[in-house]
Amino acid sequence: MPVVAAAVCPHPPLLVPEVASGAASELDDLRAACLAAVESLATAAHVVVIGAGSPRTYEAEAGGAFVAYGAPGVRVGSGPAVLPLSLAIGGWLLEQTKAAQLPRTYRAILADTAPDLCVQLGREIADSNDRVGLLVMGDGSARRSEHSPVHLHPRAEIFDTTVANALQHRDLDVLKALDPDLADELQAAGRAPWQVLAGALEGTSLSGDLTYEAAPYGVGYFVASFS
Amino acid sequence: MDRSVRPRTVGPVNTGDGVLRLGSRSFGPGEFALMAIVNRTPDSFFDRGATYATDAAFAAIDKAVAEGADLVDIGGVKAGYGEPVSESEELRRTVDFVAAIRARHPDLVISVDTYRSGVARQVAEAGADLINDTWAGADPDLVNAAAEAGTGLVCSHVGGLSPRTDPHRMAYDDVVADVIRTTTALADRALAAGVRPDGILIDPTHDFGKNTLQSLELTRRLDELAATGWPVLVAVSNKDFIGETLELPPGQRGNGTLAALSVSAWLGARVFRVHDVPAARQALDFIAVLRGTAQPAGTRRSLA
Numbered sequence: 259m260p261v262v263a264a265a266v267c268p269h270p271p272l273l274v275p276e277v278a279s280g281a282a283s284e285l286d287d288l289r290a291a292c293l294a295a296v297e298s299l300a301t302a303a304h305v306v307v308i309g310a311g312s313p314r315t316y317e318a319e320a321g322g323a324f325v326a327y328g329a330p331g332v333r334v335g336s337g338p339a340v341l342p343l344s345l346a347i348g349g350w351l352l353e354q355t356k357a358a359q360l361p362r363t364y365r366a367i368l369a370d371t372a373p374d375l376c377v378q379l380g381r382e383i384a385d386s387n388d389r390v391g392l393l394v395m396g397d398g399s400a401r402r403s404e405h406s407p408v409h410l411h412p413r414a415e416i417f418d419t420t421v422a423n424a425l426q427h428r429d430l431d432v433l434k435a436l437d438p439d440l441a442d443e444l445q446a447a448g449r450a451p452w453q454v455l456a457g458a459l460e461g462t463s464l465s466g467d468l469t470y471e472a473a474p475y476g477v478g479y480f481v482a483s484f485s
Numbered sequence: 486m487d488r489s490v491r492p493r494t495v496g497p498v499n500t501g502d503g504v505l506r507l508g509s510r511s512f513g514p515g516e517f518a519l520m521a522i523v524n525r526t527p528d529s530f531f532d533r534g535a536t537y538a539t540d541a542a543f544a545a546i547d548k549a550v551a552e553g554a555d556l557v558d559i560g561g562v563k564a565g566y567g568e569p570v571s572e573s574e575e576l577r578r579t580v581d582f583v584a585a586i587r588a589r590h591p592d593l594v595i596s597v598d599t600y601r602s603g604v605a606r607q608v609a610e611a612g613a614d615l616i617n618d619t620w621a622g623a624d625p626d627l628v629n630a631a632a633e634a635g636t637g638l639v640c641s642h643v644g645g646l647s648p649r650t651d652p653h654r655m656a657y658d659d660v661v662a663d664v665i666r667t668t669t670a671l672a673d674r675a676l677a678a679g680v681r682p683d684g685i686l687i688d689p690t691h692d693f694g695k696n697t698l699q700s701l702e703l704t705r706r707l708d709e710l711a712a713t714g715w716p717v718l719v720a721v722s723n724k725d726f727i728g729e730t731l732e733l734p735p736g737q738r739g740n741g742t743l744a745a746l747s748v749s750a751w752l753g754a755r756v757f758r759v760h761d762v763p764a765a766r767q768a769l770d771f772i773a774v775l776r777g778t779a780q781p782a783g784t785r786r787s788l789a
Contacts, residue, residue: 272788281783327788400789407789475789 260384261458262302264392264484265295266425268448269309269347270477276329284474291470291481292351298483300356302391304363306383307352308451309344309395311366318362322346342366344395344447357391370438371450377434380457394455396448398478406476407445414444418471418478421452425482426468430456446478459484505716505755506683507637508594508614510555512716515778517750517769520556520596520758521549522722525578526563526570539582546586550593553766558617558758559583559608560598572603580607587612596639600648602626609634617641617718617758619690620648622671628678637684639718640671644694652694660699661706664689665713672715686756688718692725700726704745711753720758721745722765743768751776 273289275282299305322341323333333339334349341349345364352358367379383390398418401411417440424432433456441449462484470481503514512518523545546557561578562570570578579597586595597608600620605627609616615637618627622640631638642664644655657663668687675685689710691700700721703710710717721727727741728734739761746757746765750772759765773779 270789272785277784277788279780279782279784281785284783284785328784407787475785477789 260386260390260461261392261464261484262389262462263299264394264455264459264464265292265299266394266396266448266452266455266480266482266484267292267295267348267351268397268477268479268481269344269395270397270475270479271324271327271329271343271347272475273347274324274327274329274332274350276332277324277327288470288472288474288479288481293354295469295481295483296351296357296393297355298485299352299391299393300360301485302357302360302389304361304386304388305352305357305391305393307345307348307362307364307393307395308383308454309342309348309364309366310369310447310450311342311344313368313371314366316341316345316364316366320345320349320364322349344451348393348395352393360391361388367450367454369447369450370442373434373436373438373450373453376450376453377457380454381460383454384458384461390458392455392458394448394451396446396451396480398446398448398473398480400445400447400477402473402478403476406473411444413440414446414478417441417444417446418473418480421446421448421478422468422471422480425452425466425480428459428464428466428484430459448480455484503714503716504683505637505686506681507556507596509592510594512555512755514755515773515776516755517773518555518594518756519553519762519765519769520558520594520718520756521546521554521762522758522760523549523557523559524563525559525561525582539585542582543585543589546590546593549762550590552762554593554762556594556596556615556756557586558596558598559586559613561604562599572601575599575601575604576607579604580611583608583613584611600624600627602630605630605636606634609636615639615684615686617688619643619688619693620646621667621690622674623648628675628680631675631684632679635681635684637686638675638680639686639688640668640675640715641688641690642667642694643690646694652692652696655694655696655699657699660695660702661709664703665710668710669713669715685715686718687713687715688720691719691721695726697726697729700724701730704748707749707752707754711755716755717749717753718756718758719746719749719754721749722759722761739764747772 321335321337323339399414401414464484505512561575596615617639
């Protein structure tokens with residue numbers, strides 16, 4: 259069986275309310291969109307979470323924590339906190355949904371992994387006997403505005419718009435063609451995971467639904483569901 | 486000031502031991518209560534009678550409440566040496582005024598700064614919630630007045646001074662030990678007289694019966710007072726020990742006041758008697774977050 263459902267979510271630490279403290283409500287809509295997208299993975303038999311980090315596979319019980327971002331009270335999994343931020347946020351989202359009950363694998367890939375290798379990894383994930391639900395963690399450009407964490411880049415917005423349209427219209431060719439050097443320059447951490455998604459969706463007829471697209475703090479956030 | 490964006494206190498604080506209850510308000514451990522000073526005296530050392538007139542005093546109270554004051558402290562007699570104020574004059578300055586504040590601000594905690602039991606009885610009837618006895622039980626009947634009326638009581642330390650006299654060559658083997666001994670004995674006496682245990686505070690009473698070095702020592706070691714378990718009130722605002730320390734006149738002691746207030750809060754004081762409400766509120770809100778009893782209004786920096 260191929261991939262039966264997929265979700266795309268961003269992974270800012272701010273998504274965790276304890277990190278945002280009194281500002282948590284500002285991302286209520288993003289949090290709700292992420293949880294709705296992740297909830298749709300519950301139809302699968304096995305969830306694979308993809309995100310940027312040192313290349314490694316982690317089992318379902320792998321731990322993640324947010325103490326490094328100032329919230330010592332929040333963690334996911336049961337093991338030592340080993341998950342990189344992208345996967346820890348993914349696990350944190352999963353544990354709040356019905357998909358929490360499913361077997362789970364985490365897969366970290368380097369943010370600068372070459373596009374063809376990303377697509378190849380996506381195909382491998384899809385080549386499974388399980389009904390796979392894919393959770394793809396990725397942020398858009400961190401250079402969207404004058405107040406962005408990294409200073410405004412004139413090409414950031416058009417890059418993010420290209421990604422948003424490709425997710426909405428399931429345009430796998432556009433996702434595969436995202437330029438890794440430009441993505442690096444724009445500090446768009448989601449490029450490699452999105453290209454894994456493109457490879458994984460090749461053999462499916464799943465259609466995309468972009469449910470959130472905004473850069474409230476100058477970093478592009480997208481939420482999309484594929485069903 | 487927009488109160489909705491203040492740091493928020495974490496979790497329930499109005500349950501369990503150590504809760505201070507004054508009027509309709511409860512202040513749990515870790516929660517800071519701010520007391521705004523409103524003088525009904527023509528000769529206050531700091532504001533020189535700015536709120537002596539009734540309308541000005543009402544306006545000052547409305548403003549203090551809007552700026553985040555939890556309590557107001559009404560004084561009808563200048564603390565230091567000055568023109569004699571008879572009991573009838575003190576009553577004239579305070580009783581109707583307290584009743585009018587109560588009518589205007591039903592939930593505001595009203596404290597009256599008086600050392601006279603006769604005044605305490607009548608202001609309590611008019612709606613006062615707390616008797617701030619700055620002269621350390623000079624009138625032995627004051628505890629009975631507080632007990633009968635059900636008000637709270639501030640137990641202070643003046644080193645044996647009589648009301649409205651200034652200290653001269655005060656000497657203590659250990660000023661902190663003396664303050665603890667005196668204020669806790671007064672608190673125990675208040676308890677025995679029937680004052681509500683959750684309405685009793687102790688106040689080291691900076692400057693009163695103390696030189697500057699002694700008031701600094703009290704500030705530095707305020708944690709020892711807090712360790713007694715009684716809620717500690719501090720009234721450091723614009724006082725002479727700050728002025729002498731920084732060589733500044735009363736109008737320029739605001740920054741030093743905030744420093745002394747902040748250290749006191751960090752070391753465990755719970756009620757703060759101040760002139761500048763917005764400044765103190767900001768400092769206390771900040772310290773509550775530092776101490777972990779409140780969370781920041783919002784943390785976004787470097788987290789998107």
